Amino acid sequence: MKKLVTLFAAFTIFSSSSFAQQALSGGSDLTSPEIKADRTVTFRLKAPGAKEVKLSGDWMPAQGWTPGTELMAKDKDGVWSLTSTPITSDLHSYSFLVDGLRITDPNNVYLIRDVASVTNVFIVPGGKADLYTVNAVPHGTVSRRWYSSPGNNLTRRITIYTPPGYESSKQDYPVLYLLHGMGGDEEAWAALGRATQILDNLIAQGKAKPMIVVMPNGNVAQEAAPGESTEGLYKPTMQLPHTMDGTMEQTFPDILKFIESNYRTAKGKENRAIAGLSMGGYHSLHISRFYPNTFAWVGLFSPAVMASDKVSSPVYANFDESLKKQSANGYKLYWIGIGKTDFLYKAVSDYRSKLDQIGMKYTYRESEGGHSWTNWRDYLSEFLPMLFK
Template sequence: MKPNNKQFVLSVLLIFVINIFSINAQEIQQRRGVQVVSPEINGDNSVTFRLYSENAQSVAVSGSWMGFGQNLEMKKGDDGVWSAKTAVLEPSMYHYNLILDGVSILDPRNPKAMRDGTRYASTLIIPGEGSETFEVNDVPHGSINKVWYDSPSLDLTRRMYVYTPPGYEGSKEKYPVLYLLHGGGGDEDAWSSLGRANYILDNLIASGKAKPMIVVMTNGNPNQKAAITETQPIPSDNPLIIATAKFPTSLVNDVIPYVEDHYRVIANSSNRAIAGLSMGCLHTQIASLNNPEMFKYMGLFSLGLHPNDPNLEEIMKPLIAAYDANLETLKKNYKLFYIGCGTEDFVYEGVQNLRKKLDDNNFEYLYNETGGGHTWANWRTYLSDYAPRLFK
């Protein structure tokens, strides 16, 4: 049956409307930058960043592989796409922001992002040797549980993350425990989202380099119930000093008893380790020195002794007092005292002060000096080196 003229005209009109809509949709997609690829990892491990903006006056990239305050300027093409290409980057995980007319933004074409306290940034991983330890590889994976617990020492109900190794749920085995502490500005989310601690442990355990272990990632800010994305911090005049004074006590009196009551752990010092970065390194030293028979393994990432720094005087007082009072007792009980620091880290001098104090007291330690500064790239490296040495 042949269509009549009216049906024919309607069909032609419908096809015309569909074509016009399709063309307009493509134009809208292109104008919105859908065709832009960013970041693009090139074959030589350089990276190209792109951003579509017809009206921007300036666009730059600020990345963790750069020196402090340095930016990579982007250039605008005739199509309205700004772009810039980095030098060759070493395999690692990096974070970055785009600076659009002086305003720091996430890369709108990159779905991968991280939070470090109140700061957000886009992320990328350059594959290769150096990244394999923390990538999501085809190995058995452990679980991370977000656990709320009572903290009588702080008069709060608080949250921590607890990693259990592959096979934990289906076994009756008991495991050693690593207490892993974050730095200033971070919270209980930091070591999994930024440090990728769970993937590091998954990969180390799968390769037989590390023993299966439970990893407890706490919130070291005693004025917080949990990460700021979940709860409001309790107002505090100087949260860092309060953290120094209160959190190590809460760790020993509240966190460890809860873990040993609620998880299948080997509850003795030979199967109990502690490590932390920056502020968490301060907490690690205070907790282990004031309880010298509690931990056989201590990991110090990027913090030492800064006795002559007036900005750190109040923070250093309890740490120096702990060394003076308990270093000799600790010497009789520990198995591993691990120190890691980058040569460009602003705490480098303080770490050398710590090493001198330990040397003067004939205290043996393992020192891992790397390049770079006060960065997650280093802290992931230290954890990857520290964890295989535990519970041997």
């Protein structure tokens, strides 16, 4: 027994050393980022060998799509640091530039992939980002499942949120279909969009109705997000075949059928919502119009609007007529959100004129900013409380 106990002591000592199972340690003892009560944030990087280290953050003034940078200062131990001015409450991303090489922060394990880029994230609390944090409230279940899509001749991965209490009740729930943008996938809304935290929090506050939220993969040529499919661990790309050629719209019934036959869903269009960002706004626009009596709640977040004139799909034929039919069939909410500096602002403005001509009612939300997850999280947080009421 004595011998065994001694070996346990060795295990404890060993465990408290830098041992991290098989992984290669990339960290150090620094804290970075350090978020302070006044919303200033300190970033630190130990790099004694570097000649210049810059911080690049999504809150800095950008040059077009190139994010801004700020020089960091080095101390005698080779630790570079920078304390920001107060940063708005949000989920923020950043990286370091070490002698021109863009790297992630080795002291921050929280990373999110967006297409082929991985960046560190942090949350500044004390404002709207309190909806993005895990709070002491009941939590829904998040499942990754695979559904059969005969229309795409594929089995495809899908992310499904069921609200707290779903498993223990016998109730039927309304469903929101929540679609990602170009370069995204079935992980995008849960990762960058913080959708599951927003849902848990708004439901707990009594502001949103308990609902099922379905986050499919809108890239119909893909089985699943990068790394989750038979394609293996390849380098993701922004553009994929058949994303905006009508296929997603035509094969959407595969998803609807899967959900309605596998979950306790409340029936009828009053219990179905569809919303999406950018390309997902485009998909939501066209799906809700192509099946013009299916959704009573539609959300277009910074939507792309029209198909290319090179695309010939029955989905995009009879555009005005199908909108009129959708309008005549009736719905509860047709919500459009766009940022003032969004490159799609003009397209959305033209689309609103068309809706006005047709006499199709919509709710319009114009925000600051552009084509960004900051806006899409805002839009989702505003859109959810309006649903199914």
